[in-house]
Amino acid sequence: WGPWAGRRGFDSLVQAGYGIAAVCGGGGGGRPGVPGVLPAQALDHGTGYLVAAGVLRALAEGGGRGLRFSLAGTASWLVRDVPAGPAGPAGPGEAGYAAEPWLREVSSGYGVLRYAGAPVPFGGWGRGPSRWGSDRPVWR
Structure with a gap:
């Protein structure tokens, strides 16, 4: 092509x-x-x-x-x-x-993050990524 x-x-x-x-x-x-x-x-x-x-x-x-x-x-x-x-x-x-009907938004350390929604109803992000180096090094 x-x-x-x-x-x-x-x-x-x-x-x-x-x-x-x-x-x-x-x-x-x-x-x-x-x-x-x-x-x-x-x-x-x-x-x-x-x-x-x-x-x-x-x-x-x-x-x-x-x-x-x-x-x-x-x-x-x-x-x-x-x-x-x-x-x-x-x-x-x-x-x-x-793509707009499938896009979602979440807050992040870098501002609002737009991403493609999960293809299953239980998928998705609770929160966006934090700024690099801003998380405390702890076990969860």
């Missing part, structure tokens, strides 16, 4: 190819002109989450749905911003897909 369709994916290389490494480099606290990296393999994780969400949606709709995901597709989606629009028949990564 594109110029990289026949190639294997490697998160860091796809980040570099889409300019994510450049955005996280010099202008973001690093040395000017030196590419940086995200603190996690965000494309691996993000694509995995999209696959899981797609499978859950297909199962909820009775199964039998073809799903196609790629690291480059996730990078493209993130770089060009997640499209807003009404919820409809579109799936994750498709035009017109709206």
Whole structure:
């Protein structure tokens, strides 16, 4: 489905190819002109989450749905911003897909954190993460 369709994916290389490494480099606290990296393999994780969400949606709709995901597709989606629009028949990564009905908010040490709600009714976070180094080192 594109110029990289026949190639294997490697998160860091796809980040570099889409300019994510450049955005996280010099202008973001690093040395000017030196590419940086995200603190996690965000494309691996993000694509995995999209696959899981797609499978859950297909199962909820009775199964039998073809799903196609790629690291480059996730990078493209993130770089060009997640499209807003009404919820409809579109799936994750498709035009017109709206995530808002599944998003939740919780307070954290960094402000309000938006996250995807759990696919089961008993899932969810009681509180958000605290600021790094602010928790006392105690056993619970």
